[in-house]
Amino acid sequence: MRSIFYYVREFLRPEWLKKFFFAKTAPLVSPSYFKDYPSLTEKECTACLSCMMICPAPGAIAVLRKKDGWEPEVYPGHCIRCGLCVEACPEGVLASGRILDVARRDKTAFLSWYRLQVDDNLCMRCGNCCVSCPVNREVDPQLAGTGTSASDEVIMRIEGGRVTILHEEKCTGCKTCENNCPNRAIRVARMVEGVQGEEAEA
Amino acid sequence: MSILQDIKNAVRSRSIHVAYVDVGSCNGCDIEVLACLAPRYDIEQYGIYVHNNPREADILLVIGSVTPQWVDKLRDIWEKIPEPKVAVAIGNCPISGCVYARRGTLTTPPVENYIPIAAQVPGCPPRPTEILNAILSVAPLIYKDYEEKQR
Numbered sequence: 001m002r003s004i005f006y007y008v009r010e011f012l013r014p015e016w017l018k019k020f021f022f023a024k025t026a027p028l029v030s031p032s033y034f035k036d037y038p039s040l041t042e043k044e045c046t047a048c049l050s051c052m053m054i055c056p057a058p059g060a061i062a063v064l065r066k067k068d069g070w071e072p073e074v075y076p077g078h079c080i081r082c083g084l085c086v087e088a089c090p091e092g093v094l095a096s097g098r099i100l101d102v103a104r105r106d107k108t109a110f111l112s113w114y115r116l117q118v119d120d121n122l123c124m125r126c127g128n129c130c131v132s133c134p135v136n137r138e139v140d141p142q143l144a145g146t147g148t149s150a151s152d153e154v155i156m157r158i159e160g161g162r163v164t165i166l167h168e169e170k171c172t173g174c175k176t177c178e179n180n181c182p183n184r185a186i187r188v189a190r191m192v193e194g195v196q197g198e199e200a201e202a
Numbered sequence: 203m204s205i206l207q208d209i210k211n212a213v214r215s216r217s218i219h220v221a222y223v224d225v226g227s228c229n230g231c232d233i234e235v236l237a238c239l240a241p242r243y244d245i246e247q248y249g250i251y252v253h254n255n256p257r258e259a260d261i262l263l264v265i266g267s268v269t270p271q272w273v274d275k276l277r278d279i280w281e282k283i284p285e286p287k288v289a290v291a292i293g294n295c296p297i298s299g300c301v302y303a304r305r306g307t308l309t310t311p312p313v314e315n316y317i318p319i320a321a322q323v324p325g326c327p328p329r330p331t332e333i334l335n336a337i338l339s340v341a342p343l344i345y346k347d348y349e350e351k352q353r
Contacts, residue, residue, distance in 0.1 A: 028335055
């Protein structure tokens with residue numbers, strides 16, 4: 001009998017009734033460490049386009065020209081919140097969750113370079129790529145016509161009737177050679193590597 | 203009349219029936235909808251009930267970039283839902299196609315081309331809290347004073 005009274009009294013307590021009828025789990029907010037859509041920090045964008053180049057989702061980020069300088073803009077319907085743009089930005093223009101803190105703590109960074117590849121079966125040795133390349137033109141102004149060059153400092157030149165790539169590391173990724181190739185034989189690919197430690201600080 | 207409408211509003215705010223349809227997603231958003239049902243987020247404490255029958259539903263959650271096979275079937279499902287009804291696009295796929303929005307993929311996003319979408323929840327996938335917030339904020343807009351708005 002006493003136990004029944006005990007239970008009735010227990011169940012009539014206002015706190016208990018409130019908890020029972022208006023039960024709610026934790027409020028519907030995202031935690032502070034949630035990797036949300038990248039937001040802008042105060043840093044200045046230099047329009048290097050690293051964020052756009054590393055973005056895996058089509059049309060998710062665009063670096064736009066604003067009244068005073070450049071500014072990356074993220075489109076929520078396209079962005080997959082992977083955070084790669086935040087990590088790839090050399091200036092730290094974007095921030096999201098604790099990506100920047102973790103990258104600083106672990107000393108991680110992305111290294112990128114351009115890789116030139118010529119398909120010998122498609123290439124017809126016209127030398128358009130060597131002639132059109134703006135870096136080549138600066139290094140060796142004499143380079144014209146057949147794409148042969150006396151200089152060893154050019155990115156690529158025609159040697160013995162085929163394209164030889166000498167200095168891949170000078171490539172700026174402008175893809176002028178790709179656009180001027182009649183056969184789509186030359187491809188410019190951007191390679192990205194994640195590095196940690198001393199390499200990342202350099 | 204207004205008292206009756208008030209009662210209806212009060213009841214409907216705690217009785218939102220949801221059907222979800224996956225029209226060709228990667229299942230990531232499905233998992234997030236499933237997480238809404240689990241105790242951590244517990245969709246039913248907000249008075250949202252999940253059915254897999256469009257005839258019982260008020261809200262249709264559309265998940266996934268639309269594949270060609272789903273186009274006519276999605277319209278059928280939409281027509282089976284009784285009025286008042288509303289469709290919510292969950293995730294990037296129904297909004298833009300997300301990573302499938304490139305050449306050579308057999309998808310035909312966005313989903314607005316086929317059925318009217320009232321709310322979009324971007325994200326790949328969206329958090330369960332975002333899905334819940336979307337459902338809870340779109341439901342009163344549609345169902346509050348529904349009969350009075352009809353007249």
